[in-house]
Amino acid sequence: MSNNRIYQEKAHRYIPAGSHTYSRADDSYPLNAPPVLEKGQGAYVWDIEGNKYLDFGMALRSVTLGYNFERISNAAIEQIHKGNNLTRASKIEVEAAEALCQLIPWVEMVKFAKNGSTVTSAGIKLARAYTGKEYVAKCAQHPFFSYDDWFIGDTVMNSGVPDVYKSRTLNFNYNDIESLEKLFTEYPGEIACVILEPATTEEPKDRFLNKIKDLCQENKAVFIIDEMITGFRWHLQGACKYYDVEPDLVTYGKGMANGFSVAALCGKREIMELGGLLHDKDRVFLISTTHGAEMCGLGALLETINVYKELDVTRRLWSSGKRLCEGMNQIATQNGIGDKLQFIGVPCSPNFITKDQQGQVSLEFRTLFIQEMIKNGVLMPWVALSYAHTDELIDLALEAGRKSMDVYKNALTDGVEKYLDGRAIKPVFRKKN
Template identity: 75%
Template structure:
């Protein structure tokens, strides 16, 4: 048995799903994907047998500069040597809070945590305390907000969540203001907050975000933007700045510390202070975690912010994204399969869509494409571009796409089953295995 497979079996023996994030589990990848990874550097990763892959997963989009970027790693190590986790607030904790508040004009105060789920849930708790209302509305098209009951109970994978919790989360549709208006009409004076991402593959249209914010304020609800993915990718101040909207509260994570575990809830002082010591209102137990302000991660964040500014990381991500999208779509068009395979979305965070011969979205064809890219040394479960994806990496990727789409074209003619090795990938949110 290979060392890769040995560790894969051991992972499933000791860890439910074999990984600590469902997006890393085996069922989301073709059978030829590297099952276990050992290290990463720049835009590349290595499995336990020394095989190297050009990576577009980038730690679930958390690494935006590059794996083990020396300045950032050293900044984290420096804070480890300072003790890493002290008895009272640390110097770096306060500096990190100041830096993000000074960076983003609509953020007056922040609370740090280790994961995005913690801060999105905290935002809703705070909104409920601030407004005195119980319902929350989330955008139905946006795939993930939290592992907590308020969100998971509103998905098909809701085992273990009491029915009482499920009824408190309402749905509206992105770019459809009428669907949100209908919720406020159906639950007048009862909705505490609206939460959504500012954009995914679909961008807001017709000043949608500001119109939705105005609707919230007219109805006494808090307007929350989840910038886990868009933050530190669309714009240094987030997609909020890119689309010209100022949320009441905003959440960040993933790329803010180049892969180190840092997430934050930020917002207006009048709301955030409800979790502090100076409010004359009833106290809110906001976020209180032993490791939430761990110094190594916050040291990494402070240095990452400097790197972003000095190297203009955002511009590189957009530039490489445009080069990849334009190149891949040109290849597909030249092969005559542009209607079946296409890169879409915002260039700084694009997605590829795969369709079968009937023109329907197909997980089998998506699996086939990812499978063939792996054979070319490129791991592309999705497309997370980093600063380390330079021209050379994009050219390598386009060459791999050319080879992979040759097989894709054959599969359209001969049937995908002839070329797919093993089972197709599966969505995370499903009722049964």
């Protein structure tokens, strides 16, 4: 067997699902995808056998500057040489919290952790403690908030979650304020918080986010915005700044330290302090993790903020995304498949939609497009732009897209099964394998 396949077998032997994130697992990729990667540099990744791919996955959108961005790596290494994890709070820990509070006006206190699930669940706990209520209202269209029971219990993949948790999570629809108003009416005085992303492919309309804030204030619920993806991408101060809304609590993660493991729960002092020592209310065991404030990641965070300011990183993300989307859509239109393959959404974080002959969204055709892009040297499971995606690299992706769309067009005529090498990718949330 090839080294790639040897490591793929080892991955499944020693790691459930073969990776530590479900969206990195085999079933999320075509069969020709590199099963295990060895390194990344800039906008490229290499598999174990040295095959090189232009990458648009960018570590599940967490790398926004480029792999091994020298200034970030050096800042992290500097903190490693200072001990990396000390007996009491570190100097860099205090400086990083202060930097976030100074950077973002609605952030008054910060609690660091290593991943997004930890901080979103901590936000839910704080909201319940602050309000004395139990129910959580979450946006039904937003795909992932946490691996904890309050969220997973409300998905089809809820094995292992007690029913009591499932019943405490409610759903409303994005850009449908009436659906949230209905929940507050049906559960008067029982909803602790509302949580959603500020935007995904769809953006807020008609002051939707501010209307949620008003509803939360009227009903004494905590307004939580999950900026795991939008933070450090829409704007240095996040999508909250871009859409002009101020949450009570906000979470960050992907992109804030260019791939280093840093996440943060941030927000109003009166709520955050419940997890602290300077109050006479019941204590909240908020987040207590040995490695939550690991110094290398926080050194990377501070340098990431500096780099964003100096290089105007978000401008590059928006312009590169615009160039990619316009180019791909133009090629699709020229091929006569502009209604079947579309790059849509916010330019700094776009998505592509694949449809079959009948115009129905199709995982088979999505798999085919990703498969063909891989054959042409581009790994594009989704579209995550980084500062390393220069105009030259976007043009390389467009040329790969042109070749891939030739196959896509033929598959629409001849049938996708003729061109698809093996099974289609599968959604993460499903009842059975």
